[in-house]
Every structure is written in C-alpha cells, then in structure tokens.
Amino acid sequence: MKIFVVNLPENTARLVAIERQLQALNLAYEILPAIRGKSLTSEERQRDYDQRRGFRTYGRTLSSGELGCALSHIAIYRKVAESNITHALVLEDDAWLNPNIPQLLEAIEKQYTADQANIFLLSWASAVRQPYRRIWAGYGLQPVRTAQCAHAYVISRSAATELLQVLYPVHIVADCWEWIIKHGVARVFALTPPAVTSDLSNDSDIGLELQEMISSWTLWYRTYRKVSRVWWKLMDEVIAVGHRLSNP
Numbered sequence: 001m002k003i004f005v006v007n008l009p010e011n012t013a014r015l016v017a018i019e020r021q022l023q024a025l026n027l028a029y030e031i032l033p034a035i036r037g038k039s040l041t042s043e044e045r046q047r048d049y050d051q052r053r054g055f056r057t058y059g060r061t062l063s064s065g066e067l068g069c070a071l072s073h074i075a076i077y078r079k080v081a082e083s084n085i086t087h088a089l090v091l092e093d094d095a096w097l098n099p100n101i102p103q104l105l106e107a108i109e110k111q112y113t114a115d116q117a118n119i120f121l122l123s124w125a126s127a128v129r130q131p132y133r134r135i136w137a138g139y140g141l142q143p144v145r146t147a148q149c150a151h152a153y154v155i156s157r158s159a160a161t162e163l164l165q166v167l168y169p170v171h172i173v174a175d176c177w178e179w180i181i182k183h184g185v186a187r188v189f190a191l192t193p194p195a196v197t198s199d200l201s202n203d204s205d206i207g208l209e210l211q212e213m214i215s216s217w218t219l220w221y222r223t224y225r226k227v228s229r230v231w232w233k234l235m236d237e238v239i240a241v242g243h244r245l246s247n248p
Helices: 012-024 042-048 051-058 064-081 101-111 157-167 177-182 205-215 219-246
Strands: 002-007 030-033 087-092 095-097 118-121 133-136 139-146 152-156 187-192 196-198
Touching: 002 012, 002 064, 012 095, 030 064, 042 064, 051 219, 064 087, 064 152, 064 157, 064 205, 087 101, 101 133, 118 157, 118 177, 139 177, 152 157, 177 187, 177 219
Parallel strands: 002 030, 002 087, 118 187
Antiparallel strands: 087 152, 095 196, 118 152, 133 139, 139 187
C-alpha cells in the first residue's frame, strides 16, 4: 500500500521519528511537504479557500494552520485520485505506529476494493456503531459516529476522488469525518482497537493558533457567531439530506 507522510520541513525531529518507525517495519513511504497556511499568497488563498462557505460551517474563518493542513491532505487525495493507487495510508508526522500495521494494511487492501468510497481511521474514534467486522487477528472495523484527528487513516481511490470534489476549495478542516458521513460522501470506519496514536508531547501548532484567535473575539462577535451557527447548521442538515438521497 502506498504511504504518504505529511511533514512541515522545519519539523525535522518529527520526521526522524516517523521515518524510524516506518523503516523498522520495512514500509516504503513518500514524504509530502506540508503546506504552510501562513505562507500562502493572497491569490493562493482566494483560489484555494472558500472563506464564505467556511464561515457558514464554523461561524469563523479557518486558521492558517487549519487551511494549510486541509490543503496538504487534499494534495494527497489528488495524487491518489489521479493514479492507479487502490488505497493509500495517510500519516501525519506525529503518528506512533503499532507493529501490526503491515498486516492490517494488507487485510484492508485485500478485503475492500478501490471502487468503494471508504475511509479507515487507524486511530481512536469518539463513538462507533455496529456491526463489528473482524479483519485480522483481534482487530475489526466499525462504522464511525464521531471522530477527530487525521494523523492516520487509509483512503480508497474512490473516496479520494469524492473528497477532492467536495472539499476543494477548502471550506472545512481536514478531519471533518462527521461532515463526510452526514453528507454521504464516503463511508468512514474506525479500527478497533486502534493501531496508531499520536505523540501528545508535542504542542499542536493549530491548537495554539486557535486559542489566540478565540481569545481575540469580542463579546459582540461571539454572540453573532452563536446565532449564525444555529442558522447554518439547520441549512447544512437540509443540504445533507439531499446529498444522502442523491448518493444512497
């Protein structure tokens, strides 16, 4: 299975850590230099980011880190969609891998075809549904209800094609799994138990930037955001029903 690792070039320590893990498991990989949102020109932001639609989703603009992260993952979807890759493992550079990863990747690739729009989260999910399907040894897959993080997942070529069409220009964060499920874009499964975690000793650059953004909001803006979010959430529910009916 093709493996992509997303890494900001200046994060050399993280790159060394993930490379050591992959090499120890005899897994070939490709490093994809991450896109730094703060380095985008005004023309690139206007081309790659649908700010109005993003505001309707969150009631705020995306941070530069969120935008860069989303564009980095979309670059991988484009590579997968435009190639003969059946499935790809997407890793962020802070991922920590279970030694069973090679067998699990092989099991997923054998049991699911590229023409099925599937995403398999190898890290934790907040909530899952039945049924449970065993895929290898003590591991199985369950449909996701809610999940966060995008540091380790397998995506099929069909799912990459679908995500490329609906997520670009960027209007939502990279780990928008609930939105993908709600709009019927792809099926999202979680591996149980998870086989990948993240290095929590590293502070999230995106998280720190968000904290600064939120702390700068005025009371008026906070109130306006809450009201507008209620309205746009209702609209999104209506749109999602239409998407699910057109993509049963």
